Amino acid sequence: xxxxxxxxxxxxxxxxxxxxxxxxxxxxxxxxxxxxxxxxxxxxxxxxxxxxxxxxxxxxxxxxxxxxxxxxxxxxxxxxxxxxxxxxxxxxxxxxxxxxxxxxxxxxxxxxxxxxxxxxxxxxxxxxxxxxxxxxxxxxxxxxxxxxxxxxxxxxxxxxxxxxxxxxxxxxxxxxxxxxxxxxxxxxxxxxxxxxxxxxxxxxxxxxxxxxxxxxxxxxxxxxxxxxxxxxxxxxxxxxxxxxxxxxxxxxxxxxxxxxxxxxxxxxxxxxxxxxxxxxxxxxxxxxxxxxxxxxxxxxxxxxxxxxxxxxxxxxxxxxxxxxxxxxxxxxxxxxxxxxxxxxxxxxxxxxxxxxxxxxxxxxxxxxxxxxxxxxxxxxxxxx
Amino acid sequence: xxxxxxxxxxxxxxxxxxxxxxxxxxxxxxxxxxxxxxxxxxxxxxxxxxxxxxxxxxxxxxxxxxxxxxxxxxxxxxxxxxxxxxxxxxxxxxxxxxxxxxxxxxxxxxxxxxxxxxxxxxxxxxxxxxxxxxxxxxxxxxxxxxxxxxxxxxxxxxxxxxxxxxxxxxxxxxxxxxxxxxxxxxxxxxxxxxxxxxxxxxxxxxxxxxxxxxxxxxxxxxxxxxxxxxxxxxxxxxxxxxxxxxxxxxxxxxxxxxxxxxxxxxxxxxxxxxxxxxxxxxxxxxxxxxxxxxxxxxxxxxxxxxxxxxxxxxxxxxxxxxxxxxxxxxxxxxxxxxxxxxxxxxxxxxxxxxxxxxxxxxxxxxxxxxxxxxxxxxxxxx
Numbered sequence: 001x002x003x004x005x006x007x008x009x010x011x012x013x014x015x016x017x018x019x020x021x022x023x024x025x026x027x028x029x030x031x032x033x034x035x036x037x038x039x040x041x042x043x044x045x046x047x048x049x050x051x052x053x054x055x056x057x058x059x060x061x062x063x064x065x066x067x068x069x070x071x072x073x074x075x076x077x078x079x080x081x082x083x084x085x086x087x088x089x090x091x092x093x094x095x096x097x098x099x100x101x102x103x104x105x106x107x108x109x110x111x112x113x114x115x116x117x118x119x120x121x122x123x124x125x126x127x128x129x130x131x132x133x134x135x136x137x138x139x140x141x142x143x144x145x146x147x148x149x150x151x152x153x154x155x156x157x158x159x160x161x162x163x164x165x166x167x168x169x170x171x172x173x174x175x176x177x178x179x180x181x182x183x184x185x186x187x188x189x190x191x192x193x194x195x196x197x198x199x200x201x202x203x204x205x206x207x208x209x210x211x212x213x214x215x216x217x218x219x220x221x222x223x224x225x226x227x228x229x230x231x232x233x234x235x236x237x238x239x240x241x242x243x244x245x246x247x248x249x250x251x252x253x254x255x256x257x258x259x260x261x262x263x264x265x266x267x268x269x270x271x272x273x274x275x276x277x278x279x280x281x282x283x284x285x286x287x288x289x290x291x292x293x294x295x296x297x298x299x300x301x302x303x304x305x306x307x308x309x310x311x312x313x314x315x316x317x318x319x320x321x322x323x324x325x326x327x328x329x330x331x332x333x334x335x336x337x338x339x340x341x342x343x344x345x346x347x348x349x350x351x352x353x354x355x356x357x358x359x360x361x362x363x364x365x366x367x368x369x370x371x372x373x374x375x376x377x378x379x380x381x382x383x384x
Numbered sequence: 385x386x387x388x389x390x391x392x393x394x395x396x397x398x399x400x401x402x403x404x405x406x407x408x409x410x411x412x413x414x415x416x417x418x419x420x421x422x423x424x425x426x427x428x429x430x431x432x433x434x435x436x437x438x439x440x441x442x443x444x445x446x447x448x449x450x451x452x453x454x455x456x457x458x459x460x461x462x463x464x465x466x467x468x469x470x471x472x473x474x475x476x477x478x479x480x481x482x483x484x485x486x487x488x489x490x491x492x493x494x495x496x497x498x499x500x501x502x503x504x505x506x507x508x509x510x511x512x513x514x515x516x517x518x519x520x521x522x523x524x525x526x527x528x529x530x531x532x533x534x535x536x537x538x539x540x541x542x543x544x545x546x547x548x549x550x551x552x553x554x555x556x557x558x559x560x561x562x563x564x565x566x567x568x569x570x571x572x573x574x575x576x577x578x579x580x581x582x583x584x585x586x587x588x589x590x591x592x593x594x595x596x597x598x599x600x601x602x603x604x605x606x607x608x609x610x611x612x613x614x615x616x617x618x619x620x621x622x623x624x625x626x627x628x629x630x631x632x633x634x635x636x637x638x639x640x641x642x643x644x645x646x647x648x649x650x651x652x653x654x655x656x657x658x659x660x661x662x663x664x665x666x667x668x669x670x671x672x673x674x675x676x677x678x679x680x681x682x683x684x685x686x687x688x689x690x691x692x693x694x695x696x697x698x699x700x701x702x703x704x705x706x707x708x709x710x711x712x713x714x715x716x717x718x719x720x721x722x723x724x725x726x727x728x729x730x731x732x733x734x735x736x737x738x739x740x741x742x743x744x745x746x747x748x749x750x751x752x753x754x755x756x757x758x759x760x761x762x763x764x765x766x
Contacts, residue, residue, distance in 0.1 A: 307594065308591050308592050311593070312590075314595070
């Protein structure tokens with residue numbers, strides 16, 4: 001089996017599983033307890049905070065552990081909205097946000113905050129010129145994903161933040177970094193990011209754990225109340241095994257300094273083979289472009305439905321996804337691809353390939369060969 | 385004194401000399417149904433009783449899904465010697481009720497010193513005295529408390545209506561063509577309700593339909609099996625047949641020819657499984673392949689009777705049934721079952737049999753069917 005759906009989730013590193021195993025079998029103590037074994041776990045958790053903070057240009061005490069990307073996005077958007085007073089404010093997000101953002105941001109309308117949407121261009125990148133007209137002095141929050149989960153387009157976060165601060169120096173910037181963290185660089189200070197959401201299981205860590213990094217000075221209203229963990233912002237017993245697993249994943253990713261080049265080399269190899277197939281098109285920036293993430297490739301096969309392609313590839317032992325995995329059950333045409341100007345039929349013909357560090361060059365060749373074969377076979381049976 | 389379930393049965397009553405056979409089947413199925421909650425089941429004087437279960441609500445839910453059961457009531461079983469004690473228990477059971485009530489009495493023990501009208505009058509008076517917020521309404525009461533005097537006394541107030549029908553396995557076996565849509569599970573349920581055992585056939589068009597589509601069909605079969613017990617699901621690989629039809633036959637007949645292949649294969653599998661009829665979810669005129677001419681065209685390739693219990697139902701009626709049975713939610717999952725790649729733009733609605741037969745001639749029917757049967761996967765469900 002060749003697993004090419006790493007944007008849905010990744011296989012955890014063995015070292016991650018081992019770290020979690022130890023934490024469940026032996027060091028199972030509640031990190032908030034007062035005795036030494038518990039304090040030891042707490043200390044290990046602090047080490048994880050430092051590791052993660054270092055990847056973001058943030059500080060240890062700016063890292064909040066959550067259950068994952070969705071919760072982090074919810075806390076950032078709703079938690080910040082609830083601190084605001086005054087009327088006439090607006091929140092701005094891109095047209096291609098993950099539902100964890102796009103659905104959540106709709107909820108602030110009830111608080112009297114207007115929601116505005118930034119259009120994207122045909123390459124799937126936020127249109128900065130349009131952004132200059134949409135963001136104004138009343139914009140309180142700009143939320144934009146770091147990397148599109150559907151096309152791999154890297155968004156111009158730094159430019160967007162600068163633009164927004166030019167209009168309103170007090171604006172906050174939130175970035176959903178679930179698809180970007182540790183595969184595309186992020187420095188919150190330099191790039192002007194106030195809140196950054198990430199998820200453990202997209203970087204070979206465990207599911208059910210994530211982070212919201214919140215820069216000092218950003219006030220949030222907790223969305224979960226209880227025992228007061230995480231400076232009262234996220235109550236609930238620490239998911240210590242998952243947090244330590246996440247820390248281990250970050251450490252192992254960091255040890256592999258060439259990881260982005262490895263991923264990009266595989267992506268380029270795959271695209272080189274695929275681009276030779278008749279009627280294949282890439283969605284989003286060209287794979288060799290600087291703003292194309294190293295691990296995501298969205299391609300359309302002319303006249304072949306993405307769903308059928310995915311099923312057939314599964315039969316050939318290659319696992320990919322149509323659109324994004326969270327949305328692909330819904331069987332509606334991807335909003336991202338439509339926003340990029342694809343017709344319904346083109347969007348319908350899309351397959352998303354996403355790479356991880358367990359993939360190999362040989363797998364790229366094998367997968368490309370299978371896709372070539374399948375595309376040729378399926379093209380025979382188009383609707384007449 | 386203890387809690388039991390009082391299980392009433394419906395149509396089985398109408399049976400003459402065969403009644404013991406039907407009753408035995410029914411009792412067996414009730415036993416199977418309560419196995420997981422460890423219920424003890426026995427038959428006595430025209431009622432089935434269940435006792436010693438670990439979870440009453442679950443036992444009621446399970447028993448009310450047994451075909452042949454008309455209704456289920458939780459009841460108090462107690463000694464009948466002290467009528468005062470019976471009245472006190474009745475009053476206790478009515479304490480939390482509001483509005484109007486009436487007492488219904490049945491006496492199968494004719495030695496009992498009071499007759500039914502007397503029991504009703506006396507117990508009613510007692511309840512009125514002890515639960516003063518209730519009043520009597522003999523015509524349209526909000527609650528009926530039933531007092532039955534048998535070997536022991538049984539008191540019951542609440543009643544859960546069950547599925548009725550005939551005990552499973554008393555009317556043979558039929559093979560359901562299960563698509564994953566809304567109609568076919570309803571059709572299967574309606575026939576199974578008449579005591580007919582089921583097996584299912586599903587046509588799988590990988591890669592045009594996904595693993596999830598198959599999983600969905602198995603889940604529908606599992607829901608049906610809650611009513612009709614274990615069954616076999618035959619998953620037939622259908623892609624090759626669809627592709628050949630698509631390549632070699634006129635487009636306006638492709639759906640129809642596909643239906644004919646489905647019927648032929650289903651009949652073969654049905655015979656293998658010991659079934660004597662086919663069941664489909666078709667309804668007149670719902671889609672092009674379900675016009676009267678089209679149904680005639682699909683029927684002519686099989687010799688078994690084809691049951692179509694939804695044939696006269698509107699879509700809304702079928703949906704209502706599906707919701708009641710519990711298959712609607714699963715049926716609504718958006719996985720394709722019959723792929724749109726193969727759906728013609730303008731299917732024939734009034735096909736002539738001769739033309740369809742001729743259109744089919746280019747296909748090697750026997751070889752295609754043999755290969756499909758050869759590749760069939762059998763899944764036991766329930």
